[in-house]
Amino acid sequence: MQPSGRRRHLSYDETGRLTRVEYGDGTFSAFRYRPDGALVEAENESSKVTLERDAGGLEVARWMPGGVEANRLCHDR
Numbered sequence: 001m002q003p004s005g006r007r008r009h010l011s012y013d014e015t016g017r018l019t020r021v022e023y024g025d026g027t028f029s030a031f032r033y034r035p036d037g038a039l040v041e042a043e044n045e046s047s048k049v050t051l052e053r054d055a056g057g058l059e060v061a062r063w064m065p066g067g068v069e070a071n072r073l074c075h076d077r
Contacts, residue, residue, distance in 0.1 A: 007024035017037065021029045032041035038057045041050050052061040 011020040
């Protein structure tokens with residue numbers, strides 16, 4: 001239980017990464033990762049964001065449902 005009194009249940013994958021948080025009010029957050037551990041998707045009951053990464057694992061874009069690009073990032077090396 002959180003200090004606010006809100007209940008939650010946490011789920012983890014076999015490597016210990018957080019994959020899902022379920023709250024007592026029926027809301028949730030879910031997370032998906034690449035095999036190397038980089039986050040590639042975050043979702044809740046009202047939205048989903050897919051992260052595009054380059055070969056080095058840096059985030060280069062964020063996509064919303066329907067293929068809408070939410071953000072494109074540029075990294076200096």
